Amino acid sequence: MPVERPVPPLTGGERESLRVYLDFHRATLEWKCEGLTDEELRRRSMPPSSLSLLGLVRHMAEVERAWFRRTINGEDIPLLWSEEGDFQQAYDASGSTRAEAFGAWRTEVEHARRIEREAASLDVTAHQPRWGKDVSLRIVMLHLIHEYARHNGHADFLREGIDGTVGA
Numbered sequence: 001m002p003v004e005r006p007v008p009p010l011t012g013g014e015r016e017s018l019r020v021y022l023d024f025h026r027a028t029l030e031w032k033c034e035g036l037t038d039e040e041l042r043r044r045s046m047p048p049s050s051l052s053l054l055g056l057v058r059h060m061a062e063v064e065r066a067w068f069r070r071t072i073n074g075e076d077i078p079l080l081w082s083e084e085g086d087f088q089q090a091y092d093a094s095g096s097t098r099a100e101a102f103g104a105w106r107t108e109v110e111h112a113r114r115i116e117r118e119a120a121s122l123d124v125t126a127h128q129p130r131w132g133k134d135v136s137l138r139i140v141m142l143h144l145i146h147e148y149a150r151h152n153g154h155a156d157f158l159r160e161g162i163d164g165t166v167g168a
Helices: 014-033 038-042 053-072 087-091 098-118 137-163
Strands: 125-128 133-136
Touching: 014 053, 014 098, 014 137, 038 053, 038 098, 053 087, 053 098, 053 125, 053 137, 098 137, 133 137
Parallel strands: none
Antiparallel strands: 125 133
């Protein structure tokens, strides 16, 4: 089934705009991985980098988990792929599969959507321990849009290197 990306609004409220832009970028990452085998998804960009499309999916699952569940929701849960709290370990997808990575990512995206929907406003704040500062839900959503946009650029190059497919 082809990935459908939501169309970001040109007018409207702040919360809805942030929500749709975040979902647009989530769908873009999924679209960049569409139709590839597990082996192609694990293909690394260039030595010594371990960057791969599947590694990006795993990394974004960690990012969703860390910002929405651990920070905004205050859940005391570990990272998915590192007992030591090393976000870089998610990039190593050498033993991963589409089912494993996308299963974890989709679970974290659904948690993030629920947490955002249940929040009273974008002004809800929580402490972000890595930064040592309080952050609002608004900043978390903007940060996730930034993370996805940056990594979707990486995904563009990775996908083109696999089968020549280009396009944003």
